[in-house]
Amino acid sequence: MNNMNNMKNMITLTINGKKFEVKGPVKVLEAALQNNIHIPTMCYYPKIESFGGCRMCLVRVEGMYRLQASCSLNAEDGMVVETETPEIHVARKAMLEFMLINHPLDCPTCDKAGECDLQDFSVLYGAAEGRFHERKRTEPESTKDPLIVRNMERCIMCTKCTRVCAELQGASAINVIGRGKHTSIEPFSGSKFDCEYCGACIIACPVGSLMSKLHRHNYRPWDTGEQFDSTCSYCGVGCGIHMQIREDGTLQRLIPAESEVNQGLLCARGFFGYEYISSPSRLTSPLIRKDGKLVPVSWQEALKYVASRLKEIRDASGGKSLAALASPKCTIEDNYLLQKLMRAGLGSNNIDSSARMGLAGLRRIVGGLLGHARTVSYVSEMAQSDAVLTVCSDPVTEAPVLGVRVRNAYDSGAAVITFGHAPGLRHHRSVTMQPRLKEQWHVLGALLSAVLEIKKPSGSREMMQELLGTLMLPTPEDMDDAMPREVVRKVAETLATSANVSLVAGRELACSLAGPWSIMVFAALAHVLEAKVYLISEGPNEHGLLDMGCEPDMLPGPAPMTDAGARRMIEGLWDARLPSEKEKGLSLMEIFEAAGAGDVKGLYVMGENPARSLPDSGFVTDALAKLDLLVVQDIFMTETAELAHVVLPAKTWIERKGTYINMERRLLGIDAGVGAEGKEDWSILSELCEALGLKAGYKRSDDVFSEVMKVSPYYCELHASNIRGETCKWPAEGGDGHEAILDLKALRPYLDIPPVVEGDGFDIVLEKPLFLNGTTALHSDALLRISKEPLARMNTALADSYKIRPGDTLRFFSERGEIEIKAHIDPYLPDNTVYLTDTQESAGILKYFRYNKMPFTNAPCKYTQKTGLKRGE
Amino acid sequence: MLPAEAVSQINNTLEKYPDSRSALLPALYIAQRHVGHLPLDALHAVATLLDLPDAHVRGVASFHVMFRDSPGGRHLVQLCTNVSCMLAASSGLLDVLKEHFGLRPGATSPDNRFTLLEGECIGECEKVPAMLVDSDVHTGLTAESIIEILARYE
Numbered sequence A: 001m002n003n004m005n006n007m008k009n010m011i012t013l014t015i016n017g018k019k020f021e022v023k024g025p026v027k028v029l030e031a032a033l034q035n036n037i038h039i040p041t042m043c044y045y046p047k048i049e050s051f052g053g054c055r056m057c058l059v060r061v062e063g064m065y066r067l068q069a070s071c072s073l074n075a076e077d078g079m080v081v082e083t084e085t086p087e088i089h090v091a092r093k094a095m096l097e098f099m100l101i102n103h104p105l106d107c108p109t110c111d112k113a114g115e116c117d118l119q120d121f122s123v124l125y126g127a128a129e130g131r132f133h134e135r136k137r138t139e140p141e142s143t144k145d146p147l148i149v150r151n152m153e154r155c156i157m158c159t160k161c162t163r164v165c166a167e168l169q170g171a172s173a174i175n176v177i178g179r180g181k182h183t184s185i186e187p188f189s190g191s192k193f194d195c196e197y198c199g200a201c202i203i204a205c206p207v208g209s210l211m212s213k214l215h216r217h218n219y220r221p222w223d224t225g226e227q228f229d230s231t232c233s234y235c236g237v238g239c240g241i242h243m244q245i246r247e248d249g250t251l252q253r254l255i256p257a258e259s260e261v262n263q264g265l266l267c268a269r270g271f272f273g274y275e276y277i278s279s280p281s282r283l284t285s286p287l288i289r290k291d292g293k294l295v296p297v298s299w300q301e302a303l304k305y306v307a308s309r310l311k312e313i314r315d316a317s318g319g320k321s322l323a324a325l326a327s328p329k330c331t332i333e334d335n336y337l338l339q340k341l342m343r344a345g346l347g348s349n350n351i352d353s354s355a356r357m358g359l360a361g362l363r364r365i366v367g368g369l370l371g372h373a374r375t376v377s378y379v380s381e382m383a384q385s386d387a388v389l390t391v392c393s394d395p396v397t398e399a400p401v402l403g404v405r406v407r408n409a410y411d412s413g414a415a416v417i418t419f420g421h422a423p424g425l426r427h428h429r430s431v432t433m434q435p436r437l438k439e440q441w442h443v444l445g446a447l448l449s450a451v452l453e454i455k456k457p458s459g460s461r462e463m464m465q466e467l468l469g470t471l472m473l474p475t476p477e478d479m480d481d482a483m484p485r486e487v488v489r490k491v492a493e494t495l496a497t498s499a500n501v502s503l504v505a506g507r508e509l510a511c512s513l514a515g516p517w518s519i520m521v522f523a524a525l526a527h528v529l530e531a532k533v534y535l536i537s538e539g540p541n542e543h544g545l546l547d548m549g550c551e552p553d554m555l556p557g558p559a560p561m562t563d564a565g566a567r568r569m570i571e572g573l574w575d576a577r578l579p580s581e582k583e584k585g586l587s588l589m590e591i592f593e594a595a596g597a598g599d600v601k602g603l604y605v606m607g608e609n610p611a612r613s614l615p616d617s618g619f620v621t622d623a624l625a626k627l628d629l630l631v632v633q634d635i636f637m638t639e640t641a642e643l644a645h646v647v648l649p650a651k652t653w654i655e656r657k658g659t660y661i662n663m664e665r666r667l668l669g670i671d672a673g674v675g676a677e678g679k680e681d682w683s684i685l686s687e688l689c690e691a692l693g694l695k696a697g698y699k700r701s702d703d704v705f706s707e708v709m710k711v712s713p714y715y716c717e718l719h720a721s722n723i724r725g726e727t728c729k730w731p732a733e734g735g736d737g738h739e740a741i742l743d744l745k746a747l748r749p750y751l752d753i754p755p756v757v758e759g760d761g762f763d764i765v766l767e768k769p770l771f772l773n774g775t776t777a778l779h780s781d782a783l784l785r786i787s788k789e790p791l792a793r794m795n796t797a798l799a800d801s802y803k804i805r806p807g808d809t810l811r812f813f814s815e816r817g818e819i820e821i822k823a824h825i826d827p828y829l830p831d832n833t834v835y836l837t838d839t840q841e842s843a844g845i846l847k848y849f850r851y852n853k854m855p856f857t858n859a860p861c862k863y864t865q866k867t868g869l870k871r872g873e
Numbered sequence B: 001m002l003p004a005e006a007v008s009q010i011n012n013t014l015e016k017y018p019d020s021r022s023a024l025l026p027a028l029y030i031a032q033r034h035v036g037h038l039p040l041d042a043l044h045a046v047a048t049l050l051d052l053p054d055a056h057v058r059g060v061a062s063f064h065v066m067f068r069d070s071p072g073g074r075h076l077v078q079l080c081t082n083v084s085c086m087l088a089a090s091s092g093l094l095d096v097l098k099e100h101f102g103l104r105p106g107a108t109s110p111d112n113r114f115t116l117l118e119g120e121c122i123g124e125c126e127k128v129p130a131m132l133v134d135s136d137v138h139t140g141l142t143a144e145s146i147i148e149i150l151a152r153y154e
């Protein structure tokens, strides 16, 4: 059947005298391009609708009157096409002449010169002399936006920018303004873009009309020296990024790569967020606290000191008194060695990471129940969904390029249902369900009930059958007050009758106050709907660090701590002893609880800033201050580093090699584009391992990866030398993925419908910022310049009840303290809910929340018992 | 922010259209009628009501001559200057308007009563010259009748 379809779609056409077979439907231009025949274009852009405005792509098609715009003409069987004849050249030259009528020809001062299509085609077709004597357009270049320079004198009105912004990015932030010769491309305000700053319009513009301010007038394309392919390290999407290095070895700019993951897209962090690598506040020298002050010391002294202090504490109080935080910003190699140092060098299972707040629990329960292969879904395939359900997640901020693919799905007709708050999908959703927080998970349960009324689960996963038989669910009727049953049933019907459903969830689900029950409901929904599952990881390498055993109860592989075979194999390979399997390691928050109680005395923090990034950060900071030894390995002096006894400067992803596993479980590589002071994380750890008597001897990060391939039966299928290739997707050979390390028995206590947790006052929902998502972003000047001020957003009714007017300064308070924040009123927000900008590490809003540890996963679920608002004085 | 009256009129209008995109022009008319012109915050309010991107709304408003981005007189006069009307000497009428009401194309009369635009064809070519005052059509204009007609608008 498929074969026949393929045959039917095959088109044979002749281009410049040669016959080609192409798969249709396809435009003539694309058919030519696929066969390496290049036709000049100005307004064509792959992956969006043809526009046919510039007429550069004219070709002659036999039997057709007039020259044809090949970008908008469908290829047909038997077509005979000529792309380069004198007649066509004359026509193209004439089109260029039109474009140049108003063009200022200011190439010497234009940043685009050297990679400008207008310049290149003018050289090619020789439109040097114009026959028109119109006045040039004069309009001063607009530099009012902090990041994008807009020059309308040079614009040729190809509208690529507005079309990529609307059709690809889904932001619709710029448009054609005015008409006739006064037309220009402008953002809504006419000055600042105030957009998502994805950079797509800058990449699309064929001339020097939209340009990045980050390398204004100091960028010449021909100065580019080496170029490297790498992977953005801001989030779990793992976009391919192309690094352009200047001849002097400094970073020129980053541009999106056509990788399978992002296919030419980036978000603001990836496109504009690289200045931090040359920030003057980078750490350059190791520091040791002497007489209360951190003072620079040599690497030798620092590492010797760290090793001896760790040994002292281990020998005096045992491995249990030491702990470490791994980092999703660091590579597989780094995390593997940190874990090796802790387990084999120090005899401690106390290792965890920020993945505890999200992916760790999600992948254990959802992957464990469904089979891990089911949680491997490709970002690019999201766009082909027929229905998408986002569960308390805004993919546009948590995994931006995935969010853009949800928008693309909506634009191609998918039903997009946003459950919970998802402001990024505001213009791209069919239905939104926003129950009050206390009941939201119960409503999700009712949705599952309603789906089960329509669709019976197929397939034979025993564990899922058992789960569906025992999981208690409310009915839509039970939840009628929280969400009208008709809405629930309508959504259930949409989902149950769609062929290709995608489900998205992230940290909010992992930290649900309703406990593991909500995660099981999610897994069951995925099972019944046979849906693709997208589990968002907010760090670039969360899967990688979890695979490397950076969890208290897991070994690298990953394998459970109790797996005798794995223990034997690892102990043999390392020639060292693992801590006893009875030694229950401490999870993320337990580490701080134990530090507060004096049971953990030494903590090794790699690339994390718990003093700002964890809930109840006041408590966390107090616990950090009690430690006898705090070692922080980072690139900046974070709030945590300020409290440290030793600070070790590391390198960023732009300055080093290594590997990540992204949210799709694809192996991705990073490369060293520029040099830097500091040491790579793995090499610091390698030296410490040796100092503690372990065999290390790694010369390059690849050596560490080779060891990983021996330890992990799953990684042995992934080949670091083959990064980005087909073999680097996990699990490499389809299959079910490694069978659950999950014992349903352990989940049995959580099958009942959880009680509704009541609190005083209104609901608080934290809105994640798109631009500032961590320490590195906070040191990127460009991202700071576009970041919005923190706001408390609410609807008119709530504002009225507190007599709040737009722009008022408010005092938001919880039992943990008060914070000043500006009010913003949006009549379309739901009742009784205040949306606070979660600036994460900047304003430290998490300080005002307490946390509960979720049973089974130990994820910290933030909550407040009392919340209130006061008008500021 | 739009006056409540405008918001409810826009909401009523919305119901008559299959989707909000197609209700944009009538919504902009309503907003302009109430505010007098379409500053950015009015465009933003319309965009929010229609759940459309702000820049899209501004793009549409800026394309059409009948929408103004700066305050104008109480009445908008659009005198057609396209071919048929031009042949019927509508340019002479421009002089009349200038003399009698101090009106220049693109400008507002000193008493803030009228704003004059050179309009495009309004489909009344068989009774030229023609003009629109707000949304009223007036045809077969002469130097006398145009003065008389405009006198009716306060």
Ligand code: SF4
Pocket (backbone or CB within 6 Å): A161, A164, A165, A169, A171, A172, A173, A174, A193, A195, A196, A197, A198, A199, A200, A201, A202
């Ligand atoms: S940077 Fe992105 S969001 Fe902003 S205008 Fe350009 S394409 Fe649109």
Ligand code: SF4
Pocket (backbone or CB within 6 Å): A154, A155, A156, A157, A158, A159, A160, A161, A162, A185, A204, A205, A206, A207, A209, A210
């Ligand atoms: S700004 Fe660039 S991309 Fe946009 S219309 Fe002008 S030339 Fe085309």
Ligand code: SF4
Pocket (backbone or CB within 6 Å): A232, A233, A234, A235, A236, A237, A238, A239, A262, A265, A266, A267, A268, A269, A270, A271, A399, A400, A401, A402
């Ligand atoms: S979506 Fe994630 S990986 Fe891609 S550019 Fe943005 S932050 Fe980087």
Ligand code: FES
Pocket (backbone or CB within 6 Å): A040, A041, A042, A043, A044, A051, A052, A053, A054, A055, A056, A057, A058, A069, A070, A071, A072
């Ligand atoms: S590229 Fe075909 S018309 Fe512009």
Ligand code: FES
Pocket (backbone or CB within 6 Å): B080, B081, B082, B083, B084, B085, B086, B120, B121, B122, B123, B124, B125, B128, B130
């Ligand atoms: S040309 Fe003036 S109304 Fe048609």
